[in-house]
Amino acid sequence: MCGIFGYSGPKNAPEVILEGLKRLEYRGYDSWGIAIISEECKGQSAKSGIKLEKRIGAIGDLTSHFSLNTHHSSTGIGHTRWATHGGISEINAHPHFSTDKSFALAQNGIVENYQELKKDLLKKGYKFESETDTEVIVRLIEEKLVHLEGENVLRNKARLPGGERLKEAIRAAFLELEGRNTIIVLAKDGQIMAARNGSPLVIGINDGEVFLSSDTLSFAPYVKKVVVLDNGQMVSYNGKLDLVDIRSNKPLLCRSERINLKSSKVDKEGYDHFMLKEIFESPYVVSQVVNQDYKLYEDFVKQLKKAENVYTIGSGTAGIAASQIAFYLRVFGKIKAESVIGADIYEYYELLTKDDLMIAPSQSGETADVLEVLEIARKKDLKIASYVNMPGSTMGRISDYPFASHAGPEICVMSTKVFTSQIAWGYLLAKVISGKSEEGKVNLKKLAEVIDQYLNSGRNHDLLKKLAKELAKKQHIFLLGKYQNLNIVKEGMVKIIEGAYIHAHGIPAGDLKHYAITLMEKGVPVVVVLSEDVAKDDVINAVNQVKARGATVIGISSKPHASFDHYIPVPDTGETSAIMNIIPLQLLAYYMAVELGHNVDKPRNIAKSVTVK
Numbered sequence: 001m002c003g004i005f006g007y008s009g010p011k012n013a014p015e016v017i018l019e020g021l022k023r024l025e026y027r028g029y030d031s032w033g034i035a036i037i038s039e040e041c042k043g044q045s046a047k048s049g050i051k052l053e054k055r056i057g058a059i060g061d062l063t064s065h066f067s068l069n070t071h072h073s074s075t076g077i078g079h080t081r082w083a084t085h086g087g088i089s090e091i092n093a094h095p096h097f098s099t100d101k102s103f104a105l106a107q108n109g110i111v112e113n114y115q116e117l118k119k120d121l122l123k124k125g126y127k128f129e130s131e132t133d134t135e136v137i138v139r140l141i142e143e144k145l146v147h148l149e150g151e152n153v154l155r156n157k158a159r160l161p162g163g164e165r166l167k168e169a170i171r172a173a174f175l176e177l178e179g180r181n182t183i184i185v186l187a188k189d190g191q192i193m194a195a196r197n198g199s200p201l202v203i204g205i206n207d208g209e210v211f212l213s214s215d216t217l218s219f220a221p222y223v224k225k226v227v228v229l230d231n232g233q234m235v236s237y238n239g240k241l242d243l244v245d246i247r248s249n250k251p252l253l254c255r256s257e258r259i260n261l262k263s264s265k266v267d268k269e270g271y272d273h274f275m276l277k278e279i280f281e282s283p284y285v286v287s288q289v290v291n292q293d294y295k296l297y298e299d300f301v302k303q304l305k306k307a308e309n310v311y312t313i314g315s316g317t318a319g320i321a322a323s324q325i326a327f328y329l330r331v332f333g334k335i336k337a338e339s340v341i342g343a344d345i346y347e348y349y350e351l352l353t354k355d356d357l358m359i360a361p362s363q364s365g366e367t368a369d370v371l372e373v374l375e376i377a378r379k380k381d382l383k384i385a386s387y388v389n390m391p392g393s394t395m396g397r398i399s400d401y402p403f404a405s406h407a408g409p410e411i412c413v414m415s416t417k418v419f420t421s422q423i424a425w426g427y428l429l430a431k432v433i434s435g436k437s438e439e440g441k442v443n444l445k446k447l448a449e450v451i452d453q454y455l456n457s458g459r460n461h462d463l464l465k466k467l468a469k470e471l472a473k474k475q476h477i478f479l480l481g482k483y484q485n486l487n488i489v490k491e492g493m494v495k496i497i498e499g500a501y502i503h504a505h506g507i508p509a510g511d512l513k514h515y516a517i518t519l520m521e522k523g524v525p526v527v528v529v530l531s532e533d534v535a536k537d538d539v540i541n542a543v544n545q546v547k548a549r550g551a552t553v554i555g556i557s558s559k560p561h562a563s564f565d566h567y568i569p570v571p572d573t574g575e576t577s578a579i580m581n582i583i584p585l586q587l588l589a590y591y592m593a594v595e596l597g598h599n600v601d602k603p604r605n606i607a608k609s610v611t612v613k
């Protein structure tokens, strides 16, 4: 979950790269760095060909002290890091220089066999200054260069021109790496090379300029055409874009596809944080779910109905959305759908068959844990559907039925509007399956209006801000829900953990009396989410049980109840009640994060898109 970026063309590379990295910061913001071809020294000795600068912390805070900004350069690469191997330090920040400074390299991924590679390189006398697995790739390329050199001399082969030799060395080194890796390399002659296996890499192309990045959003304002690299492909650019298959070294055609990220404008538009802006976009995303091309669903619904087993799969918040989608498929679609959390599916591998179907909701479409499962599912000929927010994603590209949420960029690491979009989509899909798509659309259109009214009533925010102040002081927070609200309280748990760094625990209301009740005592906060549904009385029973032991009960529901110590009123939206109920929980987590002075859009230790296992 790092972000890599490269540029070559008429614009000023340091500025373009810095802007690109800022748009990639959601992928990690522990440190960042940029390497450019220093024009004044271009063509001179390797020593001065590349200028490189690295910083700890998020970009936004430090650009003023960034000296490369004063240089004009047409070519460079950049990286924003989420630390996996090696602590957060300037030494461990990318890009990393080769020993002779003839090239600089940045990586997004994990070299799973880096210890044995490093051991072998140390034996051969290579030196390391950082703790990263990335530096091992740099030294491995250097070793391949020496080997190539020797080989050419031995076979009295014509010396490959510098750029070709480096490309060949990168290819040879990349084939020895295990794990999901994507690397970008800047050579002192201004050539940029990049190789992909796992973590995403997209190339934006215009006449005379090229952008390389981990996502399309980071260069969207500048280009209309992208080339999306597949695993096992390597690209090089030195005025001309060449693509090869890494294993065979065979040239490949660069197939470009058009993108139109109209809403690629990425700013807070007057909100204090992206998170609040994105929550306020919930009505828009719900209406986006309604305004879809339903022809796309005809064949998909047929496949869904005849599938032997239907699995929904996702990680983190998307995993909870996957569970709610399965819930709606069971309740409204009468489909025996089952959700599995992306990282834990080993026991299913033997059970998957070509008669099964898998549905993956995902914001980025690049989550490694889920991609790994989908790649196995593909090998077993399962039908795959995805519901992805980021255009040009791997999940979208490997799906038989790629659906897009069109929710616009979600910048806050904590997913809010995309989660809402995912579960609204699951509800509508279930209604389409049951032949009630019109009813589903009417309900969602009504829901969008109700959410909009809810969000625009200051009283609702005042209640939640007051509650946030109270809960921000707590060590442990319990959330109770059942039936349609079980995943809602689980997502409320995730939001509170991510935003407030407080331990929260979302549990099935019925389970409470079997274990969690031992923790109930005076003042323990229990947030209860209720709908006017079949489970309501069960949940009220659980509320009375915790009340009897002194807990403080916060009720989120359309009707007050004598057992509530605090009451958060939400409108009753019938079948879509659970989708309405997530909004106050998202706002509560937001106001707790603000109350605690946390970095709301970039909480500590997590990243927006986890493209490594």
Ligand code: BG6
Pocket: 315, 316, 317, 318, 319, 361, 362, 363, 364, 365, 366, 367, 413, 414, 415, 606, 607, 608, 609, 610
């Ligand atoms: C986590 C994010 O790292 O990855 C979550 O913080 C997200 O918000 C999860 O739900 C899965 O990511 P994606 O892109 O597959 O939705």
